[in-house]
Amino acid sequence: MKQSYEYFFVEEIDSTNRFLRDMVRKGDVSRAAVWASRQSAGRGRLGREWISPKGGIYLSLSSPMKVECPHYYTAALGIAAAEVLREEYSDDIFLKWPNDLIVVKKQSGAIHEAKLAGILAEYIADTPTEHHVVIGIGINVNTLPSLDANIGGFPPISLNTMRKQETPLEPLVKTLIERVSGIWSELECNPSRTMLDVVERWKKVTYTLGKIVQIQRRGGVVEGVAK
Numbered sequence: 141m142k143q144s145y146e147y148f149f150v151e152e153i154d155s156t157n158r159f160l161r162d163m164v165r166k167g168d169v170s171r172a173a174v175w176a177s178r179q180s181a182g183r184g185r186l187g188r189e190w191i192s193p194k195g196g197i198y199l200s201l202s203s204p205m206k207v208e209c210p211h212y213y214t215a216a217l218g219i220a221a222a223e224v225l226r227e228e229y230s231d232d233i234f235l236k237w238p239n240d241l242i243v244v245k246k247q248s249g250a251i252h253e254a255k256l257a258g259i260l261a262e263y264i265a266d267t268p269t270e271h272h273v274v275i276g277i278g279i280n281v282n283t284l285p286s287l288d289a290n291i292g293g294f295p296p297i298s299l300n301t302m303r304k305q306e307t308p309l310e311p312l313v314k315t316l317i318e319r320v321s322g323i324w325s326e327l328e329c330n331p332s333r334t335m336l337d338v339v340e341r342w343k344k345v346t347y348t349l350g351k352i353v354q355i356q357r358r359g360g361v362v363e364g365v366a367k
């Protein structure tokens with residue numbers, strides 16, 4: 141059964157993840173989506189800043205966490221974004237494990253990867269009721285943030301750069317919320333089957349499978365082949 145999600149739009153906020161996390165902590169919302177036109181203090185992974193001028197998508201979603209493994213919620217958001225962007229715009233868009241959406245181009249025999257979007261997941265245990273996830277995605281749409289360049293080893297790219305035209309934000313945000321909340325609702329109602337489904341859908345949009353990956357952690361870097 142599809143759960144209903146409350147939806148909030150704000151013109152400007154420091155960080156949609158911070159805003160939604162505080163509402164969840166207070167027990168004001170549980171299943172919700174917050175979309176901002178711009179962020180004044182957008183947050184990236186590993187304590188980095190996510191430069192968030194008007195023209196990009198800054199979206200966070202929250203849900204009670206029903207399955208043991210919270211990473212399925214993060215994967216579901218990445219899969220939903222990759223599926224929607226591939227269907228609407230380009231097959232060159234992939235989900236790069238764990239939390240990046242990249243554009244891969246072959247030019248003169250060389251492979252170029254550029255970062256289109258990033259995902260930041262937070263797990264919240266100190267709520268009045270159940271544990272929750274708050275997961276945010278920033279997508280470079282009609283703007284190319286000046287900072288965050290070359291983070292994770294690749295430069296930024298935007299849909300505008302790829303398509304050479306402006307992309308309307310609202311339909312994309314709504315489709316994305318629909319797709320993510322659909323998978324998250326399934327995770328709540330039928331966790332075992334949906335976890336398998338998430339893995340199968342992930343295989344179709346991932347760029348990582350079979351490639352050598354490095355996991356960057358605060359304590360250092362671990363390397364291996366993604367399976």
Ligand code: BTN
Nearest residue numbers: 155157182183184185258276278
């Ligand atoms: C990354 O470092 O790649 C993750 C970036 C995540 C940015 C998004 S924008 C919406 C949400 N609010 C934030 O402050 N960060 C996330």
